[in-house]
Amino acid sequence: MSFLFAACRPHTPKPFQILLFSITWICSSTRTSVGSQPPGLTFYFGTKTRYEEVNPFLLENPLLVTGKQDLLPNMCTPIKIVSVIRHGTRYPTHKQIKKMKKMHDLIVRQEGIRSELVEELQRWDMWYEDWMDGQLVKKGEQDMSNLAYRLASLFPSLFTKDRLKQNNMTFTTSSKHRCVDSTKSFISGLVHDYFGFPQAPESELKDLPYMEPVINDHLMRFFDHCPKFLAEVEDNDTALHEVDKFKQSPEMRKVINKIATLLDVPELDLSADLIQMAFFICSFELAIKNITDSPWCNLFDQEDARVLEYLNDLKQYWKRGHGYDINSRSSCHLFQHIFQHLEAAVTESKSSQQVSMPVVMQFGHAETLLPLLALLGLFKDETPLTAENFISQSERKFRSGHIVPYASNLAFVLHRCDMAETPRERYQVQLLLNEQLLHFPHSHNSLCLFDEMKEQYGHLLDGCQIAKECAIVKANRSSEDEL
Numbered sequence: 001m002s003f004l005f006a007a008c009r010p011h012t013p014k015p016f017q018i019l020l021f022s023i024t025w026i027c028s029s030t031r032t033s034v035g036s037q038p039p040g041l042t043f044y045f046g047t048k049t050r051y052e053e054v055n056p057f058l059l060e061n062p063l064l065v066t067g068k069q070d071l072l073p074n075m076c077t078p079i080k081i082v083s084v085i086r087h088g089t090r091y092p093t094h095k096q097i098k099k100m101k102k103m104h105d106l107i108v109r110q111e112g113i114r115s116e117l118v119e120e121l122q123r124w125d126m127w128y129e130d131w132m133d134g135q136l137v138k139k140g141e142q143d144m145s146n147l148a149y150r151l152a153s154l155f156p157s158l159f160t161k162d163r164l165k166q167n168n169m170t171f172t173t174s175s176k177h178r179c180v181d182s183t184k185s186f187i188s189g190l191v192h193d194y195f196g197f198p199q200a201p202e203s204e205l206k207d208l209p210y211m212e213p214v215i216n217d218h219l220m221r222f223f224d225h226c227p228k229f230l231a232e233v234e235d236n237d238t239a240l241h242e243v244d245k246f247k248q249s250p251e252m253r254k255v256i257n258k259i260a261t262l263l264d265v266p267e268l269d270l271s272a273d274l275i276q277m278a279f280f281i282c283s284f285e286l287a288i289k290n291i292t293d294s295p296w297c298n299l300f301d302q303e304d305a306r307v308l309e310y311l312n313d314l315k316q317y318w319k320r321g322h323g324y325d326i327n328s329r330s331s332c333h334l335f336q337h338i339f340q341h342l343e344a345a346v347t348e349s350k351s352s353q354q355v356s357m358p359v360v361m362q363f364g365h366a367e368t369l370l371p372l373l374a375l376l377g378l379f380k381d382e383t384p385l386t387a388e389n390f391i392s393q394s395e396r397k398f399r400s401g402h403i404v405p406y407a408s409n410l411a412f413v414l415h416r417c418d419m420a421e422t423p424r425e426r427y428q429v430q431l432l433l434n435e436q437l438l439h440f441p442h443s444h445n446s447l448c449l450f451d452e453m454k455e456q457y458g459h460l461l462d463g464c465q466i467a468k469e470c471a472i473v474k475a476n477r478s479s480e481d482e483l
């Protein structure tokens, strides 16, 4: 009982951590605004937020592992980690680059007397090209190799050389270029940076099977394979009506009006989409090139940034989050897969076998993570996000930039606790989002007994059959439709 109590108390920072934090803070504050320019905007970039924004100490030391004491309960040993990881920093997509050009052209066309800012924007080099189309950038490779290093450092008993050599780690990925490349960079960080194996041509390493990421879109891009989601949300012109409405809201009109004045262009030439693109250029320049003084950022202040963040969050909410049930339900196959992995480890451990697959890393998208987090009941606000409640949602839980920045990662960590007084207490699970403990929504604790988790999410394990969930139910289908 005492053990259970200790294990399940809500997480509070230990004095040690507070001390560590203060030292870190003092050290970093002696330098001038380390990488945090443009001040005040970087937190509002939504899904285009840098990972360093959620763990700012990484700007100083990208390999720093924090909170180790915190993760491992006394007398417990981690026996398995199953992670879902978003790809690292990427280039804008083809579609985004097209909009960027349009926005830039609008400014370049300006003649006559122009403000300094407009001149700066006119001189700005539109260096994004079509071939870049959403691919992983150099910084994105580093995001992944550094993450691999930190995760391995956090769980050295799971990430061992032997396990790597014996093919006891799996690396599954979405088929998208940026995800496959992210997986390769992660593996490379593990193999070379963490384990210190020398760099060698791939041909010399071909006998090591762990080098190959396994593509599985059914798992990592479940949203493409769910007809009901496609019909009701993805391909449904009215599913995002709150987003469209917000584009016409007084808050958004104010931003459009302000930018039109700054740029001295007719308001009619600007749209919420174009303004959002200007804001994204500011974010891409920072994330991709570490440019902290891009003229694009000077168009916006914090108030504008909050409005544009909300526009981004609204879309994620209705398309990937709690907005529609099918968004999260479509990920239940992935959840079941994760759970089966944990259960297999419990079974092996109970029969005193070694856990055969202690490391399972799965690479996907923000669109993979958001539905899964929603399915688990996380980041759920009491009232839905709508076009009207921008102000009352200012303290909302659902902030995509804080949840799914580039390289965001959700880890299920299974522990065996040998000192447990009852068998039920022997296996416990922790959830880490972006390397920080998450609290389970049902208990507000950061630890959950494995059996308790099984009960808590039983409705997803037994009650969610993906084929059924994703079937489009038409009234009185004709037999031809069944084909």
Ligand SMILES: *[C@@H]1O[C@H](CO)[C@@H](O)[C@H](O)[C@H]1NC(C)=O
Pocket (backbone or CB within 6 Å): 034, 035, 290, 292
């Ligand atoms: C990014 O820019 C900041 C501020 O200009 C600088 O302090 C930092 O070292 C740069 N980071 C990298 C990784 O180049």
Ligand SMILES: *[C@@H]1O[C@H](CO)[C@@H](O)[C@H](O)[C@H]1NC(C)=O
Pocket (backbone or CB within 6 Å): 231, 232, 233, 236, 237, 238, 239
């Ligand atoms: C499209 O979305 C709207 C709003 O949620 C909904 O009422 C409508 O039924 C959806 N259409 C389809 C084909 O599912």
Ligand SMILES: *[C@@H]1O[C@H](CO)[C@@H](O)[C@H](O)[C@H]1NC(C)=O
Pocket (backbone or CB within 6 Å): 166, 167, 168, 354, 355, 356, 357
């Ligand atoms: C993993 O490790 C176990 C021993 O713990 C071994 O029997 C197994 O063959 C290894 N490989 C795979 C792919 O499971």
Ligand SMILES: *[C@@H]1O[C@H](CO)[C@@H](O)[C@H](O)[C@H]1NC(C)=O
Pocket (backbone or CB within 6 Å): 475, 476
């Ligand atoms: C579907 O068929 C059933 C029985 O055949 C009938 O009672 C029902 O009204 C039909 N529904 C529609 C929407 O046509």
